[in-house]
Amino acid sequence: MDKRSLFERIVEFLSPGPDSTAELMATLAEAEQRELIDPQSRAMLEGVLRMADRVAGDVMVAAPRMDVLDITWPYERLLFTVIDSGHSRFPVVEGSRDNIIGTLMAKDLLKLQRAPELSLRTLLRPALFIPESKRLNELLAEFRSNRNHLAIVIDEFGTTAGLITIEDVLEEIVGEIEDEFDEDEAPASFYTLADGSQRVAGDAEIDSVNEALDTTLASEQFDTIGGLIAHELGRVPQRGESVTLAGYTFTVMLTRGGAVRWFKVRPAKPAA
DSSP states (O other), rough: OOOOOOOHHHHHHHHOOSSSHHHHHHHHHHHTTTSSOHHHHHHHHHHHHTTTHHHHHHOOOOOGGOOEETTSOOHHHHHHHHHHOOOSSEEEEEEEHHHHEEEEEEGGGGHHHHHHTSSGGGGOOOOOOETTTTTTHHHHHHHHHHHHOOEEEEEETSSSSEEEEEHHHHHHHHHOOOTSSOOOOOSSSSSEETTSSSEEEEBHHHHHHHHHTTOOOOOSSSSBBHHHHHHTTTTTTTOHHHHEEEEEEEEEEEEETTEEEEOOOOOEEEEE
């Protein structure tokens, strides 16, 4: 039985709620303009909505940039890597970077210092493996339920594509989370993904893109590759959209704050 009052039903009939994410975003913008919510609350609510459409592959740290520990390393090398990187959790590999046998909490290294006779294997925790297509909202719920704050992302071929942490997921809602271990210098704008394609930052300078990809994109009018591609489309591209320039296909992996954060770049397929 509908417990709403007649007045509530009339109001809903005259002013129906949003039927799509875009309409809901517009409603949030209107609520901010009417000072019903503050800008920070609107940004977080929009982050929650956008997160539902994103997957682990969009925000993961690619495999070449992962900080890992090797099960065969001596204690001194393990300790140096932990201190130098500043992470609290690490994938542990054996034989190759693709053979991840577990994860290690940095604090557990203290147990090795106090009892050197312990085996590092006894300190490992089971690794959580997820596909690139895992939705972030589902992953966040899984992180909360199993209290495991790091997951290894596997590509369609079963190899390690990267890793993702609960911090990466929460940043989609609240924005960048910086701590005392974050470095001041800008992160790398180019690196190679597991499938051989390139991941290129949207704010990468066009001259740098030309050098990395051996292309001749014009840089007189625009400074960044994101600006150039937005000009080609006449708008900011959405996640999943692709543009072909200079023999390469640029596919949007992630957008944030009205700009492209990451492109996936691979040689364009020849026309049939």
